[in-house]
Amino acid sequence: MYTAITTSLENAILLITINRPDKMNALNKTVLDELNSAIDEVYSNHAVRSAIITGAGAKAFVAGADISEFQGLKHNEGMDLAHKGQYIFKKIEDAPKPVIAAVNGFALGGGCELAMACHFRLASENARFGQPEVNLGLIPGYGGTQRLTQLIGKGRAIELLITGNMLDAATALQYGLVNYVVPQEELLPKAKSILELVNTKAPLAVGRCIKAANAVFDHTKDGFTEEVKLFGECFSTQDMIEGTTAFLEKRKPNFQGK
Ligand code: COA
Numbered sequence: 622m623y624t625a626i627t628t629s630l631e632n633a634i635l636l637i638t639i640n641r642p643d644k645m646n647a648l649n650k651t652v653l654d655e656l657n658s659a660i661d662e663v664y665s666n667h668a669v670r671s672a673i674i675t676g677a678g679a680k681a682f683v684a685g686a687d688i689s690e691f692q693g694l695k696h697n698e699g700m701d702l703a704h705k706g707q708y709i710f711k712k713i714e715d716a717p718k719p720v721i722a723a724v725n726g727f728a729l730g731g732g733c734e735l736a737m738a739c740h741f742r743l744a745s746e747n748a749r750f751g752q753p754e755v756n757l758g759l760i761p762g763y764g765g766t767q768r769l770t771q772l773i774g775k776g777r778a779i780e781l782l783i784t785g786n787m788l789d790a791a792t793a794l795q796y797g798l799v800n801y802v803v804p805q806e807e808l809l810p811k812a813k814s815i816l817e818l819v820n821t822k823a824p825l826a827v828g829r830c831i832k833a834a835n836a837v838f839d840h841t842k843d844g845f846t847e848e849v850k851l852f853g854e855c856f857s858t859q860d861m862i863e864g865t866t867a868f869l870e871k872r873k874p875n876f877q878g879k
Contacts, residue, residue, distance in 0.1 A: 625679075626657050634816050635663055636809075638677050645684030646676040648706075648731045651686075657709045662714055667878075670824060671816040672716075674739060675723040676732075679805060682722070682748065683847065685730025686755065699762070706763030710738035714835060717828035719819055723812040724748045725805060729787070730794060734761055735823040737768040742798065743812050744790045745805040749789035750798060766800035771838055772798055823860040824878035 627638045636645040637659045639646040646652075656674075663672045676682040676705065703708070713720050713735075722728075722739035728750050736742050736750070744750075752769065760766060761782070762876050770778040773796045780790065803811050819827060829851040834846040855861045859879045867874035 623655045623659075625649065625728065626655045626659060628662070630668060632813070632817060633820050634735065634813060635659070635666075635669045635672040636675070637672055637674045639683050640677040642676070642678030642681070642688070645727060646678070646732070646817055647684055648685035648688055653705060653709060657712070660709065660712050660716065660720070662717040663718055663720060664712075669718065670820040671719040671721075671839070672734065673723050673809070673812045673816065674713075675809065675812075676725055679726060679747075682724040682725040683732030683734070683735055684727045685732055686763070691757075691759075701835060705760035706734070710734060710764050710855035713738040714740075715832075716740075717831065718824070719816060719831065721812055721816065723807055723808050724750070724799065730765075731763050734765040735762040736770065737772060737798075741800050743801045743803065743808060743815075744793060744799040745808045746790050746802055747805060748790040748793065748799070750793050751785065751788040752782050753785040753787075755783060755785045767838075769829070770790055772796075778798060786830040798879070821876075823858070823864055823874070823876045826855055826858055826864075827859050829855065 625641055627640050629636050631860040633808065639652055641647060641652065661670050661680045669732045676800045720739050722736040722742040724736050724744040725744055726745065726747055728748060730753060733750050733752055752765050754760050766782060769781065777796060788798065792797065794802045801811060833844065833848045833851050836842045860876045863876060
């Protein structure tokens with residue numbers, strides 16, 4: 622049913638692959654719409670416990686928004702595009718299940734922004750990160766100015782934003798932009814093995830960890846108050862009873878996500 626992305630579900634992990642390798646997996650309207658639908662599936666499909674976003678081919682994760690769709694756009698249309706990209710990427714960030722980026726090559730512009738909207742990132746050794754919009758007379762519009770600053774700090778973020786320079790994978794690791802750098806053939810196996818571990822944990826607690834961590838950057842919330850609320854909610858779950866009982870009975874818990 623998708624034309625510009627592919628999805629496959631294995632071991633409760635939804636693998637979402639941006640699939641325009643001849644265009645460096647650039648985010649055109651179709652990719653954005655289909656990505657939006659795939660993220661809706663992460664939210665709504667009970668068989669999905671977590672997701673990986675990656676790019677097709679060995680060269681690019683996503684080399685940005687599709688530049689060919691920018692020409693002729695007016696002020697308001699530019700704002701509409703940014704609203705749409707920000708809406709979808711925030712949906713990724715707010716997902717109640719882990720969504721991680723397996724960055725298999727260039728993650729530029731909207732590609733870097735997509736990776737940063739994910740809960741964390743792994744990179745292959747050939748990955749490159751950057752926000753080259755200034756080369757086009759633009760700035761990032763899908764949350765890049767905000768999330769890059771959150772993830773690597775203001776000085777490093779502004780340098781990258783105003784030079785348009787790319788970071789190699791080793792520097793991205795040093796900056797904390799990615800959690801791991803591995804050879805390309807180990808990228809998906811590594812991402813899957815992390816999520817297979819996460820998928821054994823209490824699903825509602827996993828979702829609440831993400832929500833609490835996201836509250837740090839939500840100016841409408843006090844993160845510590847949010848943590849108290851989410852902690853309290855755990856006590857109303859069957860999984861909390863199961864987890865604590867299983868520990869005391871010295872057996873493995875059987876979580877139902879209830
Ligand atoms: N939008 C639209 N098309 C893109 C694209 C983008 N963001 N990035 C790459 N492509 C297309 C190229 O136009 C080319 O298409 P063609 O074969 O029909 O000419 C194809 O993908 C391959 O890209 P090419 O530039 O030939 O590959 P390369 O290996 O020489 O360079 C990059 C790779 C990623 C460094 C280079 O493509 C690039 O700089 N892309 C744009 C990055 C960018 O500015 N992103 C921010 C957008 S807001």
